[in-house]
Amino acid sequence: MKKMTGAQIFLECLKREEVKHIFGYPGGVVLDIYDELTRHPEIRHILVRHEQAAAHAADGYARASSKVGVALVTSGPGATNTVTGIASAYMDSIPIVVFTGQVPTALIGNDAFQEVDIVGITRPCTKHNYLVKDVNQLAYTIHEAFHIARSGRPGPVLVDLPKDIIQARTVPEFPKEIKIRSYQPTYHANPRQVKRALEMIMAAKKPVLYTGGGIILSNAAEELRVFAEAMQIPVTSTLMGLGGFPGDSPLWMGMLGMHGTYCANMAVSESDVLIAVGARFDDRITGKLSEFAPHAKIIHIDIDPSSISKNVSVDIPIVGDCKDALHQLYDLLQDKPPRDWAEVRAQWLDTVHDWEKRHPLTYAWSDTVIKPQYVVEKLWELTKGEAYITTEVGQNQMWAAQFYKFKRPRQLMTSGGLGVMGYGFPAAMGVQMAKPGATVIDIAGDGSIQMNIQELITVVENELPVKIAILNNSYLGMVRQWQQLFYEKRYSSTPMRAPDFVKLADAYGAVGLRATKPEEVVPVIQKALETPKPVIMDFRVEPEECVMPMVPAGKAMHEMLLA
């Protein structure tokens, strides 16, 4: 084999990882890589307008495609701009690899031009990171980075590439296999634990399945459905798990937690066996910890042992992939003498359905003002529930979660753990790259959309027909809601002006549409869906609408404020 430069090795490695798309932004130290890119037409580079957007786009791409998302940026400010996107992917366990340029190794530590210790900065918000100091290590490091990002509990990995390494020449060795003695995730759940769990579930009177992002990450939706239906166990899920269980199933209770349904929160509070699958007992779920699921024995299936008994102590811990564990549970059930589970569960399911009927998700209709929930409902109807939805953060995100009934896993991309305003739009670009023909909608707030609005030109330039539905309430609505409820309506720094989004869309070469009255909502959505270009829909909605139900901070989850 002949000698190759670091830049050539880099691109050869991406090819071997089957990378088709990179989101990035060039600069001094990565010039050689960008030059080499011109000789690799099989890899498409999408030039974003801010490096934060590159990281979020890689994240959206990864979620929609189940592949590893890739971002490439320069040193210093290019690298620091990606940090929010990396931290968000870390909190949500999303597999991305971020390549950052670095000053030449001889200058590292010298406060050189555009030098920053990005490995140090991102150490606590990456699954792992590397500074490559030897071109002979480059191919192996890149392969290991992809392996770590996608395996076990997925997460972001950063690889820092000094300029001299990118330019150095060597005869590379491309590794086929990866063996890291200190990293061997457990996929296969311990059968003894699974057996104990099944016995506990069989004896339960009021079992609840509480599922999360792990179901999506391990592609276990089918196993979940089969098991839940076989044993007739009602299912609730976190924000991150939405789409992991069919929203039209009679066993589905909706999302749980701070803005979860009355039914889901009551069922968890009353349950005697809580089966947590790929969910991490986040404080948005548990509310007041000492009163969380007070009557329940807890079974927790998670691939990351550190998720188990972190916040809530667990009776039966099961470390492993949820797909594997659910499969085992179902198989084991087949060996038991058959029972009519529908009959066993009849009373419990009656109670659940009664809660559902008593306090369904709802809102007060208005003839004159557009209700934000109505917009989401219509988006759902007019896309037949088939669209890929990304969200910004705040009320818009919660209404998207409550009123768009997700059918499939990987249909919703939202920044759940870090809650990054400005995530939804760049993530939607990533989704559209991964799913070219699909309808992709960012359900946005007027505040959040302004945090990465610059990407409008990226979608126009790359002909990505992403749709943005702004629930424009002229407020930082979610913060205003807290001020209304807990700070006696002192709206400090939450009323907010926005630009004319229709004109803005026009200025960027996208299409802008506006609805100010309820009867304009449907025509605007229809028009947007028919338009094969990026579209901004500016819905002027009721400014002081609140997201309900709500578990106030520090309260137990059954102490919900209702509409």
Next chain:
Amino acid sequence: MEPRHTISVWVDNTPGVLSRVTGLFSGRGFNIESLCVAETMDPAVSRITILSTGDEQIIEQIIKQLHKLINVIKVVDLSELDHVEREMALVTVKAEDKSRAEVLRIADIFRCRVVDVSPHTYTLEITGNHEKIGAVLSLLKNHGILDEVRTGTLAIQRSKKD
């Protein structure tokens, strides 16, 4: 006070690993009372001994989070096993006239070594477990400690006796 735990951590001997470990403790609000680190017989592996405090749940999290670091090979909570602990301290004590003999007597009783002598001071090397070193230091304090330095705790599992 919360129970002390002595945790042994085997890690890849590569740059930045120590800061991954200490960063984990500071980032998650775990305690480090002391920390020792050095290469093992296998130069590719270092062994870190961490003394930490916390209730059962916290110690469990510490161990799990350490395992999660890609560069961590093995973690053992030695407090759960039969083990030996040692620390070392170097202390310079004022030793003049009549106190010179007294300081030497203390050194003798606790099997300290005298590693430096001047007309007015002795420097002693004390080894032992955490409590013993504390006891010697508090005795020497009466004579006037001019300077002191201590290592963290080292710990090793005892071999089976059967």
